[in-house]
Amino acid sequence: MVHPLLPAIALALTALAPPQGVGHRAPSFEAAAWVNHIGERPTLRNLRGRTVLLHFWRSTEPPAGANWRLLKKFHHDHADKGLVVLVVTDEEREVVEDTITAQGLPFPCAVGSDARERYGVSAHFHQVLIDPRGEIFWTGPTNGLWNGKLLKALKGADRLGELGPLSLHLEPVEASRLKKVVTDAAKGEIAKALKKARTVAEDERVPAEAREEARALTERIERHLEDLMAQIEDHLARREMLPPRDVLELIAKQFKDSPPGERAALRLKELTENELLSMEVAAAELFERNRKLLWTRGPSKTLSRFQDLIERYPSSRAAEKARRVVALDF
Numbered sequence: 058m059v060h061p062l063l064p065a066i067a068l069a070l071t072a073l074a075p076p077q078g079v080g081h082r083a084p085s086f087e088a089a090a091w092v093n094h095i096g097e098r099p100t101l102r103n104l105r106g107r108t109v110l111l112h113f114w115r116s117t118e119p120p121a122g123a124n125w126r127l128l129k130k131f132h133h134d135h136a137d138k139g140l141v142v143l144v145v146t147d148e149e150r151e152v153v154e155d156t157i158t159a160q161g162l163p164f165p166c167a168v169g170s171d172a173r174e175r176y177g178v179s180a181h182f183h184q185v186l187i188d189p190r191g192e193i194f195w196t197g198p199t200n201g202l203w204n205g206k207l208l209k210a211l212k213g214a215d216r217l218g219e220l221g222p223l224s225l226h227l228e229p230v231e232a233s234r235l236k237k238v239v240t241d242a243a244k245g246e247i248a249k250a251l252k253k254a255r256t257v258a259e260d261e262r263v264p265a266e267a268r269e270e271a272r273a274l275t276e277r278i279e280r281h282l283e284d285l286m287a288q289i290e291d292h293l294a295r296r297e298m299l300p301p302r303d304v305l306e307l308i309a310k311q312f313k314d315s316p317p318g319e320r321a322a323l324r325l326k327e328l329t330e331n332e333l334l335s336m337e338v339a340a341a342e343l344f345e346r347n348r349k350l351l352w353t354r355g356p357s358k359t360l361s362r363f364q365d366l367i368e369r370y371p372s373s374r375a376a377e378k379a380r381r382v383v384a385l386d387f
Contacts, residue, residue, distance in 0.1 A: 131204075
């Protein structure tokens, strides 16, 4: 005979059980493209040591369900502690780009991604929190994650250094002389890594296999530089000014007196001397200062600052984003 309390006990135990996947290795996923990103393609392998928040989203659902405001708050409060926010959708870029642009999202978005299938997510809006070891720490709806849970997942997380946008994770190499190339590239010291790879590739005293390996590394780093410049131009075309400017400054500094550095320096000069571009930069800087105050002081004490920005730079991209803030749609 079944005890009358057994069904209730079983139900209670089910409610207390961790969500499926918690404590297990987070599966890798692919994306057709990454929007709103400057750097190598984000992968969980490359992000090991950081805390990653996957935000599953579809544009076909009401905007409120995406909870962009809370997601931006998490990014503002914890990015410097090691948090990486990645928006993932199975929709194509053409479908979601207007929303990404209108919201002024400060984090990357994977489009055409198979992440839903890999994580078994059926809800339109869902989140998965991955700890620095690469294990699923929490999973639930977009309004279910709270600050305390996030802080626990951030324990032991690596922080993104200044050179983070330049970092490149290369495959392990056989030649001992090239191992420093791999470590330098991962740290974002790509000028140093490229110089070492070229030196080995051109040294006739080095075994042929090592020289071939060095040439492959050289090509990969050069391709990475071209990808960075293409991403910079994509951002500038959308009038998102500060991330590309910052990365251009890093490239110009690292590659001083060499073609990549000269190219970056020339683009930086245009951002300063071109009237429209310099206006966009000034407006973006003001918006960023206001946004930091928004998260610390709240809307009631900062909305007037955004209104001032709109009046001062009415045609700027920053003014477009400021209008959403003033309308409390951010």
